[in-house]
Amino acid sequence: MQHGDPSTGYRKVTYSLPESVASELDRRSAGSERGKSRMVAQALAFYFAAQDTRALAVLYAEAARDPQFRADNEAVQEDFAALDREVGEPRR
16 A cells, blocks of 8 residues: 655655664754655665666677677668768767
8 A cells, every 4th residue: 555645756665774874864864955755765766877877888798799789880880970971070
C-alpha cells in the first residue's frame, strides 16, 4: 500500500541507515533549505546516474571491440563526412 500525496509524485518510505550516515545527514541538513528527504533523493539520483554512466561505458567498451560495430561506425562516419563536404563548414 502506497502512502503520500499522489499529486506530488512522492511516496513515504522508511529505510535504515548506518549511524554514521544518519548523523552526517542530520549534520548536513541542519539549517539547510533542503530537507532530509530531498537530500536523500538527490543523492540517490546522482548514484543512479553514475551507475548508468558506468554501465554505458562498459557497453561502449564492448562495442569498440566488436569488428562489425566498428565497421558500421566507420561507414556512418564516412557518410557524414561526405554530407559535411556537401554543405561546407557550419557557420558560427
